[in-house]
Amino acid sequence: MVLNTSKILEIGDWLIQQALAEKPLEPMLEGLANKLNHVGVPIDRCRMTWSTLHPLFEAETVLWTSGRGIETKRFVHQEEESQEYLRSPIKYMLDHDLDFLRGRLDVTGALAFDLFEELRADGFTDLINLRTNMFMGRSVLPLRADDLGLYVTWATRAPGGFHDTVVETLKQLQRYMSLVCKLGIYPRLITSVADTYLGPTIAREVLGGRIRLGSGSQVRALVWLSDLRNSTGLAEDLSEDCYLTLLNDYFDCTGRAAMEAGGEILAFIGDAVLAIFPIQDGKLTQDAAIRKGIAAARTARGARRTVNARRREAGDVEFDFGVAMCVGEVRLGNIGIRQRLSFSVIGPSVNEAERIEKETKRLGVPVLATSEVVDVAAAHWRRVGSFTLRGTHHETELFGLLADDTRSWA
Template sequence: MNRLEGLPRWLAIDAPHESVAALFAAFCHEVVREGAPIHRVSLGLEGLHPEVSGWQHMWTREALSSRETDRATAPTSRSYLHSPTRIVDETGRAFRRRLDQPSPHLPLLDELRLGGMTDYVMYPLPFLDRSRTAVISFATADRDGFDDRVLAELEFAVRLLSPYLERRVLRRISMDLLDTYVGPHTGQRILEGHVERGAVEQIEAAIWFADLRGFTALSETTPTSQVLAILNDWFGIAGEVIAAQGGEILKFMGDAVLAIFPTAADQDRRTACRRAMAAAEEFTHRTDAANARRRSHGAPPVAHALVLDVGEVAYGNVGAAHRMDFTVIGPAVNRASRLLHLAKRLERPVLVSDAVARELDTALIDLGHHELRDVALPQRVFEPGRRTSV
């Protein structure tokens, strides 16, 4: 009789499905409870995240551990290149090895053998998408290892578990991709079903709009690889300071970045503006430091223009029927765009609208009123500096 005959019902009805780690740990305990002689189980899953290659979960009868793997080093790391995982990835077939002899080309197996394990088997998880790593391995300390019946039962258990794991992995991939390409708040709205063209909500937000000065000339005179490196460094600083203050980048446009700091239950208009200003000040501090390093290496500095405004905007879907953008539109966004041109004309790295200035305690310099194209009334603007009455 199959010792795992109760596993299908358990997976369908009783198994915890709130996370991969919870499901994996419960699965291991259930397989042991039904009589499988396993003492160590490892689960390796690959995702789609710009910094994280995937996750490894390790279960023993004493503990569960989990860790992320770095995308930059995972494919070339010695631990992967000399591992059963690589063999299974390349062959698409199960790998089994009795641990009664040294395995000099597979250090993990030597480690398991010295730790008292006698047999090891790794199976590819039969996901529909076979383009990424999805493997699970079992090791036993039983003197006789795994017999054919146990191996067949473990393979059966893996096939049963696979669709439940793939469902969780696909959701994680979806969330990671949306976080990466549209931002966590916007991504959550899309997952919740806000996908109809023209479906928007009115929100109040501080607008954070910045771009590089002289980018066209830089692109004409600098190799593309260097231009991309400059952009990525610059955008990287913007992303870190905006996220640190609770803002969200909506889009990168060439050399420009548009972000918002929405008001919410725990963040009123004043708080949103102050967080946007704090991000602008930290951004300027860090880009100044980056320019100092560039000068020390004989490279020209990279100047920027950055503006802040605040107001009500329409936040949601615009675009073509089959290609939409989740963005913000409204007078505050339009004014921010015009202010950005003004900042370049005045050669000021940061400009703050009158509406934002009224919400700040930051010392500001009054630059007076200026005409903005397509904006009805002249706009009073400020730059960071000594405190001026607003």
């Protein structure tokens, strides 16, 4: 079999152009498969898999199959490696430090891997597995022991499988694909890490170039703040492991509730959770933001009851927390020194939420809010009174969120 070398080089150039144009990897893979078929390389299935940096997922994959199109999948972190992974070609390649593995599927008898058996049953005749390390020791993202690199598989249904010339061509294209994917994956990894540690709003600010001291932006939002009760006493009375477990249970109740309601966590301040529900024209009205914040508070309090029941049954210490809400302008900006910055949230509304939360403990009301919040759904609230918050010279009217039965606090 003879392939047109100039056409293969054109495909390599096309891959570089895709990378420079920052094209998504999914359509790039589909376009590559179509181009290879057009020049006589019989591709019926191709897959790219790579390791990622994400708190929930350890790897991502893009699969193209003739007649089915593109599929994407993320693999969640697992405490133990799955049997599927342990019996996979990539695990074998990692264990034996291989960058190439071929599986002839048009043979009789048992095959080496479950994947080979599945593909043979689906009519495939040959499978090429290629792997390339993308991040080395000098990289900002150094090679990890569990790093897949770029793992690419090519499969065909052609009688007799891949010609040796095709195999060599796919090996040559692997270098192009590794470079393209490295350029495409880097932004994903950076965004994933930035979102994880900064939150999407601040991540966009930082990655968008606001990295000088004093730079930032202002946004109107529902400010949502929660703080753990008696954290100092708990930290003193419990072992480090037990306190950390309690702290994460608390964060799971509050932080998860805020995020799943559509809010964004700006910071974990010690044992407090600071979140906002940004009010944006055309995206989220003030009333909608407030309703989401109220829903988050209810969910958090409900989760606390469920988690405390589990902890009580296990003989663990229970916990409690307060939630405060108000509406106002917040400023997202860089503070610190020029060489070391922190992108923080500041403003009177943040200070007000912090002071209101302190009142939840003093007044024995778990969820407190200002009149601007309450006006959206007044039936769910009861007036507690007017109080001079710490550090202020005026009274603030506060309302407590009622439980669904409206007879007790939420």
